[in-house]
Amino acid sequence: MYLFFTLFVLTIAAGTALYLTRIRWAPALQSFLSTTSLPGGAYLYSALPSSFQGDMEAGLSSSTFDLSGNVADGSDTRAGLDDTAKREILRIMQRRRLKFDEARRVYMEERFAANGIGADGRPRDPKFVSFS
Structure with missing residues (x-):
């Protein structure tokens, strides 16, 4: 029970932190995805x-x-x-x-x-x- 509660709180905290700092990491992620050849990467971005x-x-x-x-x-x-x-x-x-x-x-x-x-x-x- 404590493990579930701890994982839940950590997930909410991490999600909130990512949401609040998205201005910093979102452009880097976008440029990374556009330059890397991931499966389905052409679907994510195509010139x-x-x-x-x-x-x-x-x-x-x-x-x-x-x-x-x-x-x-x-x-x-x-x-x-x-x-x-x-x-x-x-x-x-x-x-x-x-x-x-x-x-x-x-x-x-x-x-x-x-x-x-x-x-x-x-x-x-x-x-x-x-x-x-």
């Missing part, structure tokens, strides 16, 4: 591609969203797709196990919903008047 060629290699291209025209001759020096959108689309692809086109559709629907636009493309504002 976003920074060019259209990298976007294609990461799976951010399809027949309906073709990036091959941008890299065909190799003279396109633009940075590639938007980093925020890439990160979100890759997250959707990994978590929901979707192909690029479906993940891009889900991402756009989420952005539309966040901005008050319905799935049909019309604003969800009840005061909206359309003359069509």
